[in-house]
Amino acid sequence: MLFFLHKILLLLPPEVAHHWAIFLLKLYQKFIILFLETKKSSSAALHLKEVRKIRFGNRLGLAAGFDKNAEVFLPLSHLGFGFIEVGTVTPNSQEGNPKPRIWRESPDGLINQMGFNNCGVEQFKKNLKKNRLHCSVPILANIGKNKITPNELAIQDYKSLFSMLAPEVDGFVVNISSPNTVGLRELQSIAFLEHLEEVAPQKPLWVKLSPDLDMDVLKELFLKIKSSQCFLGCVLTNTSRQIALQEYGRAEGGYSGEKLFERSLECVALCREIFNEKKSIIAVGGINSVVRAKKMRQEGADLIELYTGFVYKGPALVKEIVKGLADESFELSF
Numbered sequence: 368m369l370f371f372l373h374k375i376l377l378l379l380p381p382e383v384a385h386h387w388a389i390f391l392l393k394l395y396q397k398f399i400i401l402f403l404e405t406k407k408s409s410s411a412a413l414h415l416k417e418v419r420k421i422r423f424g425n426r427l428g429l430a431a432g433f434d435k436n437a438e439v440f441l442p443l444s445h446l447g448f449g450f451i452e453v454g455t456v457t458p459n460s461q462e463g464n465p466k467p468r469i470w471r472e473s474p475d476g477l478i479n480q481m482g483f484n485n486c487g488v489e490q491f492k493k494n495l496k497k498n499r500l501h502c503s504v505p506i507l508a509n510i511g512k513n514k515i516t517p518n519e520l521a522i523q524d525y526k527s528l529f530s531m532l533a534p535e536v537d538g539f540v541v542n543i544s545s546p547n548t549v550g551l552r553e554l555q556s557i558a559f560l561e562h563l564e565e566v567a568p569q570k571p572l573w574v575k576l577s578p579d580l581d582m583d584v585l586k587e588l589f590l591k592i593k594s595s596q597c598f599l600g601c602v603l604t605n606t607s608r609q610i611a612l613q614e615y616g617r618a619e620g621g622y623s624g625e626k627l628f629e630r631s632l633e634c635v636a637l638c639r640e641i642f643n644e645k646k647s648i649i650a651v652g653g654i655n656s657v658v659r660a661k662k663m664r665q666e667g668a669d670l671i672e673l674y675t676g677f678v679y680k681g682p683a684l685v686k687e688i689v690k691g692l693a694d695e696s697f698e699l700s701f
């Protein structure tokens with residue numbers, strides 16, 4: 368049944384397919400709440416009691432951008448993901464860029480220029496509260512600044528998102544690497560990381576970086592993150608503007624999927640070399656098989672995330688990778 372639904376979705380235009388996927392997941396969510404036994408214990412609360420520890424159901428998570436409004440993390444966890452990154456959420460709701468804004472690119476890639484379309488933090492928090500108690504895997508909130516917030520004031524957006532969402536989530540991912548909000552990627556700097564340190568909550572905190580940064584710049588940022596008490600590590604990587612331009616001639620948007628893998632792998636390897644065992648790495652970018660997931664693990668990733676691979680291969684890929692990694696749960700201290 369899931370197999371056929373997934374095949375039908377792939378026949379629809381990409382954003383229409385995404386809306387239908389969310390609709391179907393919402394139906395599944397109703398079924399779960401009505402008919403399946405759910406734990407009724409907030410993992411956020413559990414992890415708070417377990418002083419400075421976060422326990423992942425398994426090492427495979429869903430990357431940011433799929434459940435932008437935190438509406439369907441519960442059914443997604445039932446598909447087998449060991450954690451879910453919801454968002455990107457911004458303080459105020461945003462429409463995002465005009466449509467069309469996602470394209471399928473062969474082989475097994477996507478280019479998107481969504482532009483942080485989301486319901487805003489107030490509604491996002493309500494959505495989280497509604498189903499958080501039923502969900503037993505960690506939920507990380509991916510946060511970003513509003514399009515109209517100038518970079519000089521961006522830290523205020525992150526600060527308010529931290530304080531609004533800290534009670535509801537198990538950790539945060541700071542998104543300063545989306546190519547679809549003008550100027551956002553300039554925040555990938557030591558100075559901005561220092562501002563983040565001043566406002567960071569007592570929660571696990573990762574910084575999500577772009578694969579298009581020079582290795583020297585990445586190295587500096589990794590060193591800063593390593594030396595800071597505030598950050599638990601990095602999410603590597605976001606989508607690539609460079610691949611969108613060089614391989615598909617698109618000057619706008621970010622590429623994800625098949626051709627991103629090598630670059631993301633390179634970033635993970637460099638990061639692990641610098642972090643040694645001190646910090647954690649969540650790897651994302653072109654992972655669409657057990658072999659690729661294992662390669663990321665070998666290069667030093669603690670956790671793995673999917674987006675485009677999940678779009679093309681569907682729920683079967685989740686089961687395959689979880690089984691292939693042959694891990695049960697995974698615990699991180701912070």
Ligand SMILES: Cc1cc2nc3c(=O)[nH]c(=O)nc-3n(C[C@H](O)[C@H](O)[C@H](O)COP(=O)(O)O)c2cc1C
Pocket residue numbers: 430431432433435454455469477479481483509542545575604605606622623624625627651652653654672673674675676
């Ligand atoms: C349609 C789409 C929307 C995305 N939205 C977000 C987002 O809101 N925030 C974010 O940090 N990353 C976002 N991403 C990036 C993914 O989380 C991931 O970093 C990237 O797609 C690389 O992984 P993949 O090759 O497995 O897709 C988005 C990706 C896609 C394809």
